[in-house]
Amino acid sequence: MSANAQAPTRKADPAAAAVDKTPDVHAFLNEVAQRNPGEPEFLQAVHEVAQDVLPFIADKPEYRDMRVLERMAEPDRIISFRVAWQDDQGKVQINRGYRVQNNNAIGPYKGGLRFHPSVNQGILKFLAFEQTFKNSLTGLPMGGGKGGADFDPKGRSEAEIMRFCQAFMSELVNHIGPDCDVPAGDIGVGGREIGFLFGQYKRLSHQFQGVLTGKGTSFGGSLMRPEATGYGTVYMMQNLLQHAGEDIAGKTCVVSGSGNVATFCVQKLTELGGKVVTLSDSGGYIHDAQGISAEKLHWVMELKNKHRGRIEAYASEFGCDFHAGERPWHVPCDLAFPCATQNELNEVDAAALARNNCRAVSEGANMPTTPGAMQVLTDAGIAVAPAKAANAGGVATSGLEMSQNSQRYAWTREEIDSKLQTIMAGIHEQCLAYGEHNQGVNYGRGANIAGFVKVADAMLAQGVL
Numbered sequence: 001m002s003a004n005a006q007a008p009t010r011k012a013d014p015a016a017a018a019v020d021k022t023p024d025v026h027a028f029l030n031e032v033a034q035r036n037p038g039e040p041e042f043l044q045a046v047h048e049v050a051q052d053v054l055p056f057i058a059d060k061p062e063y064r065d066m067r068v069l070e071r072m073a074e075p076d077r078i079i080s081f082r083v084a085w086q087d088d089q090g091k092v093q094i095n096r097g098y099r100v101q102n103n104n105a106i107g108p109y110k111g112g113l114r115f116h117p118s119v120n121q122g123i124l125k126f127l128a129f130e131q132t133f134k135n136s137l138t139g140l141p142m143g144g145g146k147g148g149a150d151f152d153p154k155g156r157s158e159a160e161i162m163r164f165c166q167a168f169m170s171e172l173v174n175h176i177g178p179d180c181d182v183p184a185g186d187i188g189v190g191g192r193e194i195g196f197l198f199g200q201y202k203r204l205s206h207q208f209q210g211v212l213t214g215k216g217t218s219f220g221g222s223l224m225r226p227e228a229t230g231y232g233t234v235y236m237m238q239n240l241l242q243h244a245g246e247d248i249a250g251k252t253c254v255v256s257g258s259g260n261v262a263t264f265c266v267q268k269l270t271e272l273g274g275k276v277v278t279l280s281d282s283g284g285y286i287h288d289a290q291g292i293s294a295e296k297l298h299w300v301m302e303l304k305n306k307h308r309g310r311i312e313a314y315a316s317e318f319g320c321d322f323h324a325g326e327r328p329w330h331v332p333c334d335l336a337f338p339c340a341t342q343n344e345l346n347e348v349d350a351a352a353l354a355r356n357n358c359r360a361v362s363e364g365a366n367m368p369t370t371p372g373a374m375q376v377l378t379d380a381g382i383a384v385a386p387a388k389a390a391n392a393g394g395v396a397t398s399g400l401e402m403s404q405n406s407q408r409y410a411w412t413r414e415e416i417d418s419k420l421q422t423i424m425a426g427i428h429e430q431c432l433a434y435g436e437h438n439q440g441v442n443y444g445r446g447a448n449i450a451g452f453v454k455v456a457d458a459m460l461a462q463g464v465l
Contacts, residue, residue: 024054024058025050025051025054025055028050028054028069028070029043029046029047029050031070032046032050032073035074036122036125038122039121039122039125039126040122041122041123041125041126041342041343041367042122042123042125042126042129044126044343044367044371045126045129045130045367046073046129047371048367048371048444048448049069049129049133049448049452050069052444052445052448052449053069053448053449053452054069056434056449056452057069062460063456063460066459066460066464068452068456068459068460069452069456071459072102072103072129072132072452072455072456072459073129075100075101075102075103075125075128075129076101076102076103076104076109077100077101078098078099078100078101078121078125079098079099079100079101079147079175080096080097080098080121081096081097081098081171081172082094082095082096082097082171083095083096083097083149083151083164083167083168083171084167085160085163085164085166085167086163087156087160088157088159088160093164095149095150095151095164095168096149096150097147097148097149097168097171097172098119098121098124098147098148098149099145099146099147099172099175099176099181099183100121100124100125100127100128100145100146100147101128101143101145101175101181102125102128102129102131102132102143102144102145102146103132103143103144103455103459104143104145104181105143105455105458105459105462106135106136106141106142106143106454106455106458107135107140107141107142107143108141108142108143108177108178108179108180108181108182109142109143109144109145109180109181109182110131110135110142110143110144110145110181110182110184110395110398110399110402111127111128111131111135111144111145111146111147111183111184111395112127112146112147112148112183112184112185112186112189113146113147113148113149113183113184113185113186113189113193113197114127114146114147114148114149114186114187114188114189115148115149115151115152115153115164115187115188115189115193116148116150116151116152116187116188117150117151117152118150119148119149119150120150123342124146124147124148125146126342126366126367127146127186127366128144128145128146129144130144130366130367130387130388131144131145131146131395132144132451132455133388133447133448133451133452133455134387134388134389134391134392134395134451135392135395135399136450136451136452136454136455137388137389137392137427137430137447137450137451138392138395138396138399138423138426138427139423139426140396140399140400140423141399142182142395142399142402145181145183146186147172147183148186148188148189149164149168151164151168151188152188153188153193154308158192161192161193161196162196165193165196165197165200166196166199166200168197169196169197169200169201169204170200170204172197172201173200173201173204173205176201176211177209177211178209178210178211178402178405178406182210182211182212182213182398182402183197183211183212183213184212184213184214184394184395184398185214187259187341189214190214190260191214191215191216191221191226194212194213194214194215194216195215195216195219197212198211198212198215198219209405210401210402210405210406213225213398213401213402214398214401215401217410220401220404220405221401222397222398222400222401222404222410222411222416223410223411223412223413223416224397224413224416224417224420225394225397225398225401226260226264227264227267227268228264228393228394228396228397228398228420229260229261229264229364229391229393229394230260230261230262230263230264230265230266230267230268230339230364230393231264231265231267231268231393231417231420232390232391232392232393232394232396232397232420232423232424233261233265233337233339233362233363233364233385233390233391233393234248234265234268234269234272234337234362235268235393235420235421235424235425236362236385236389236390236393236424236427236428237335237337237360237362237385237390238272239424239425239428240360240362240383240385240428240441240443241359241360243428243432243441244383246359247272247273248269248272248273248274248335249272249273249274250273250274250275251273251274251275251333251334251335251359252274252275252277252332252333252334252335253269253274253275253276253277253333253334253335253336253337254276254277254278254328254329254331254333254335254336254337255269255276255278255279255328255337255339255364256278256279256280256285256327256328256329256337256338256339256340256344256345256365256368257279257280257281257338257339257340257341257364257365258279258280258281258300258304258311259304259339259340261339261364261365261391261394262279262337262339262340262364263279263297263300263301263304265337265339265364266279266292266297267294267297269337270291270292270293270294270297274335275291276291276292277289277291277292277331277333278328278331279292279300279311279314279328280311280327280328280340281310281311281340283310283311283312283324283325284311284312284322284323284324284325284326285311285322285323285326285327285328286311286312286314286315286320286321286322286323287320287321287322287323287328287331288314288318288320289320290320296314296318299314299317299318300314312324327344327345327349329345329349329350329352329353330349330352330356331356332356332357333353333356333358334357334358334359335358335359335360335361335362336353336358336360336361336362337361337362337363337364338361338363338364338365338368338369339364339365339368340365340368341365341366341368342365342366342367342368343367343368343369343370344365344368344369345361345368345369345370345373346370346372346373347370347372347373347375347376349373350369350372350373350374350376350377350380351376353377353380353382354376354377354380354382358382359382359383360382360383360384360385361377361382361383361384361385362384362385362390363384363385363386363387363390363391364387364390364391365387365391366387366391367387368387369384374444378442381440383440383441383443384443384444385431385443386443386444386447386448388447388448388451389427389428389430389431389443389446389447392423392424392427393420393423393424396419396420396423396424397416397420400416400419400420427447430446430447430450430451431443431446431447431450432446433446433450434446434447434449434450434453435447435449
């Protein structure tokens with residue numbers, strides 16, 4: 001990359017910097033905080049949207065007076081239920097299940113199910129709120145929802161996971177449907193779990209319907225669904241770079257995580273000529289300065305998907321460094337892809353990326369960058385494609401699965417990949433429409449406002465609900 005190349009920038013915008021100090025934003029956030037105590041992730045997500053949307057609607061009484069953003073920040077409904085099941089020793093286990101149906105102004109609720117010990121109402125509300133904007137950006141008719149349970153599938157037998165999924169669906173079946181709410185997978189819920197959930201839905205409802213996405217291709221699933229989130233994250237970066245006259249080829253990339261999103265992100269980056277040098281899990285990260293080749297990546301997928309192993313084993317297998325208990329953001333790079341979990345990239349990490357001349361960040365995980373880190377990146381002129389835009393490829397392909405189920409038809413891999421690239425290009429254009437200014441492109445603001453406008457217009461058309 002030449003020293004004179006124009007970097008993709010997200011320069012500090014004086015108007016944006018002043019937004020958080022306006023009384024309207026503070027009043028709004030105080031009201032939300034009072035109604036939602038003890039839910040920091042949800043409040044963070046609302047804050048991130050409000051600081052962009054409230055100034056935008058300040059001179060638009062049709063949105064402001066009808067309190068559209070306030071209504072978006074209050075879920076349509078939250079369903080909480082007991083999930084009782086028996087483990088392999090016959091002992092009764094009790095978990096708590098949830099479904100947060102946030103907003104269905106533009107289509108049926110759509111969003112994943114997460115099985116993880118950290119699941120609680122606040123985290124699911126954050127994810128459902130974020131999903132509302134993300135789904136809007138895809139251009140597909142999908143509302144926002146999210147669900148899950150505080151069940152940990154790790155260490156459980158397949159029979160135990162099946163019994164839990166059946167018990168969970170025995171209650172969830174009352175609240176979902178192909179034209180009402182269509183869940184998908186998320187952390188802890190992959191193809192195996194979706195299969196068990198779908199089987200129980202079918203048994204209880206006596207219907208074979210497209211009520212879940214992420215299904216196996218033998219019973220209505222879409223090709224490209226496993227790859228879609230990771231690929232979409234890369235396609236978003238590709239659009240961002242092309243807008244600045246650059247491309248991915250020859251760029252050094254750091255990727256966090258080693259699950260589905262991260263590994264397919266690595267796969268697509270490598271196909272496009274990037275060199276990925278890191279992967280991570282909760283134990284730490286590996287740094288392979290030679291680059292993670294297609295063969296090495298295949299080994300990682302076997303390690304994670306079949307053997308449930310730890311990324312540390314990669315270092316022993318391929319003779320590279322492993323950094324226990326650390327994250328990869330201090331490794332010099334051109335491009336960064338946080339693909340692990342929320343709030344994984346903090347202010348210190350962001351400062352390291354800036355110091356090492358990182359050009360741009362594309363968020364593969366949901367809200368992986370803390371507010372402080374986002375400010376550091378913005379001040380450094382590093383473009384950030386936010387999660388609601390960058391990782392929308394997964395739910396976009398889920399929407400395509402819904403379309404295929406409705407048609408009783410299956411598209412080819414090439415057709416789906418083409419549609420996915422078109423959707424991601426459309427998301428990028430929406431971000432430009434509302435985020436471009438004379439100092440660069442504020443992709444976060446563009447995504448927040450574009451996602452808001454579509455849902456808000458639908459809400460206004462349908463009356464006060």
